[in-house]
Amino acid sequence: MPKRIEPVTPYPADYNETAYGIAKEQKEKNIHPPIKNTDISSYDVIFVGTPAWWYTMAPPVMTFLDENNFEGKTIVPFITHGGGGGYTIDKDMAKLAKGAKVLKPIVISGRGGSNTDNDIKEWLKGLSF
Numbered sequence: 545m546p547k548r549i550e551p552v553t554p555y556p557a558d559y560n561e562t563a564y565g566i567a568k569e570q571k572e573k574n575i576h577p578p579i580k581n582t583d584i585s586s587y588d589v590i591f592v593g594t595p596a597w598w599y600t601m602a603p604p605v606m607t608f609l610d611e612n613n614f615e616g617k618t619i620v621p622f623i624t625h626g627g628g629g630g631y632t633i634d635k636d637m638a639k640l641a642k643g644a645k646v647l648k649p650i651v652i653s654g655r656g657g658s659n660t661d662n663d664i665k666e667w668l669k670g671l672s673f
């Protein structure tokens with residue numbers, strides 16, 4: 545069942561205000577902003593999605609990985625980006641989600657692409673839990 549990782553304080557709707565303001569500051573100061581509670585205790589396999597923000601995952605996703613207990617759980621990352629790719633986001637996730645097994649991510653352009661649906665199907669087929 546899909547659940548949102550939602551920061552307590554929403555980001556500004558304006559892209560530049562978010563990108564070059566608050567999100568940049570959070571990145572620089574390594575701030576993990578408070579999020580609305582997300583209980584994952586009943587899940588073993590969790591698909592964790594994030595946009596690439598400043599070369600890594602969005603800060604609320606860091607909070608999510610840091611404050612939940614991932615012992616024995618499997619994370620399947622899916623990442624969107626604006627041209628830079630997936631960076632080392634899967635490895636960054638593994639550092640924060642202590643005890644989790646992090647599988648191969650799928651990395652998708654935020655603008656989509658002609659083959660995206662097929663890429664997702666192939667990626668899902670290749671996953672082994």
Ligand SMILES: Cc1cc2nc3c(=O)[nH]c(=O)nc-3n(C[C@H](O)[C@H](O)[C@H](O)COP(=O)(O)O)c2cc1C
Binds near residue numbers: 562594596
């Ligand atoms: C704060 C912020 C930082 C971003 N940093 C990056 C980046 O480092 N590399 C990149 O390729 N795209 C970057 N982007 C572009 C986003 O990854 C892109 O807009 C997103 O993946 C599109 O998905 P969405 O429509 O769900 O937001 C950034 C966007 C924002 C708002």
